[in-house]
Amino acid sequence: MSSSASIGSVAIQQRRERERAERHQLIVDAARQLAETEGWEAVTTRRLAERVEYSQPVLYSHFKGKDAIVRAVAIESFGVLAEQLRAARTAHAEPAAALRALAVAYLDFASARPALYEVMFVRPTDLAFGTSEAPAPLRAAFGEILTAVQPLAGGHDLETLTEVVWSALHGLATLTSGQRLRPAQHQARLDLLLGRLTG
Amino acid sequence: MSSSASIGSVAIQQRRERERAERHQLIVDAARQLAETEGWEAVTTRRLAERVEYSQPVLYSHFKGKDAIVRAVAIESFGVLAEQLRAARTAHAEPAAALRALAVAYLDFASARPALYEVMFVRPTDLAFGTSEAPAPLRAAFGEILTAVQPLAGGHDLETLTEVVWSALHGLATLTSGQRLRPAQHQARLDLLLGRLTG
DNA sequence: TCGCGCAGCTAGCACTGCTAGATCCTTCGA
DNA sequence: TCGAAGGATCTAGCAGTGCTAGCTGCGCGA
Structure with a gap:
């Protein structure tokens, strides 16, 4: 069924975008939390990645660099x-x-x-x-x-x-x-x- | 001649202290100059050492760390x-x-x-x-x-x-x-x- | 002139931001 | 149902940071 297949793909894409947006916010929240508890010098890409439970390169698929975060x-x-x-x-x-x-x-x-x-x-x-x-x-x-x-x-x-x-x-x-x-x-x-x- | 020897040692020590003080000032001047021309992010221990024509560890014999400079x-x-x-x-x-x-x-x-x-x-x-x-x-x-x-x-x-x-x-x-x-x-x-x- | 002491160097550690390339997993078409 | 394509994600590594352990060779005192 091509119609249901295309509906499915749209829904899947929406879900992905939603998950991406959630992870985007997760990164920003982690950065803010880390900065408020330990200061901005503690906000490193490695610690940030650890907090959100992803590897560092994931940060760069959301933001151009640390400055953008x-x-x-x-x-x-x-x-x-x-x-x-x-x-x-x-x-x-x-x-x-x-x-x-x-x-x-x-x-x-x-x-x-x-x-x-x-x-x-x-x-x-x-x-x-x-x-x-x-x-x-x-x-x-x-x-x-x-x-x-x-x-x-x-x-x-x-x-x-x-x-x-x-x-x-x-x-x-x-x-x-x-x-x-x-x-x-x-x-x-x-x-x-x-x-x-x-x- | 112990008297001239001891006089000599005092003079030598004074010269050394003077040279140390000059180098101390040289480091501070280099840091200020580097910061004013290229910003503080350009002030690194390596660039500073290069400017004063000494190796990095020399900086630490004058200052406790980069912050002190x-x-x-x-x-x-x-x-x-x-x-x-x-x-x-x-x-x-x-x-x-x-x-x-x-x-x-x-x-x-x-x-x-x-x-x-x-x-x-x-x-x-x-x-x-x-x-x-x-x-x-x-x-x-x-x-x-x-x-x-x-x-x-x-x-x-x-x-x-x-x-x-x-x-x-x-x-x-x-x-x-x-x-x-x-x-x-x-x-x-x-x-x-x-x-x-x-x- | 000889030997000692220390000034200064080389090399390296643990960290930083960032990225190339491999890998695995999901999704789609036959 | 299965193979291939595509993309999301990770591993590993680069060049740079501040800082230091330990070796080396020079200058001074005897």
Whole structure:
């Protein structure tokens, strides 16, 4: 029966694509998990292959190289961050409170998930940012900050002010993670920053 | 003649120590030069050894490991940055102008010498910072920012405000270097930041 | 001038990212 | 039902990494 045979081949191909997609995600998950528990220097192709219970070359049938795997983790993480920023922002009606909650959420993400923050913002990557080619989760994360800043922009250019706010948060996040700021003054710094930038 | 012999041995030992110190500096210079021209991924022990015209093991008689060489470059660079910040700050009598010049000098350093800035502030290192064990050039660099901020601190805690200013500059520096901010708005961001933080 | 001590080298280990080529298993057509 | 074709997967290996054990030969002191 040629008809059932062709139906079968389509179903089989679909199943294969589904299995491939699952394994693709398995690799990304393993990389993220390994990085979060042991740091990015522990993420090697051999250890990754061992985790997903396949040989190394399989990784290269899914990704062009190790960098592409790391990039996939980064893009996924932008989605997580965007979601958390949104939750924090929308939990407050008052603009100043919303921005503050968003800022706290941003810094919490950076300190709670340093490996993810590192690969998203610190490690030099060729991820497009400003352009329209930037991945959607990435634009979403920036959009969250922008939305929170908007009601407080006053006479300033919204996008410029957003860039400044983001830069300051990023600076606080990375210097804090590098233990270069006095931990006890964490909240005082944030208060001072937000009070001055959007007072 | 035992006296001349012992004098000779002292002189010889001094010469050896001098030569060792010169070679020590030669290694640090080679590492810095290699990093600035080809990036830190090009700084390998083999290429470094080739540059200084010795075999690899010689590096390990001077430094505990590759990390120690990189750290030496970082510490040296803190001295350079501190000097440039000082020059910019002392060139202006008016406090706001002095702080602005210092900020511009900071961002210029980051963009003109990205490899140095990276190893000083971006790469995760175990360099002590807040403590008194921090290397002198490192404390000097922070002190320059603090001195420039001081006249404009107003009612705020000086050290906290300095940390915030530094964080914001650091954020601008790293996000700019990663091409994540709109280049054309560079000056607008700095104006906005300084105006708000120390207005 | 001789012998010692140590500076510096050669060679190699265990690891890295990545890939060529062999192998086996699945699927399809006769 | 069976053989052949195709592709998915693995083994083995390359060139490079940081680092070190152990040999060698030179320079100094007596």
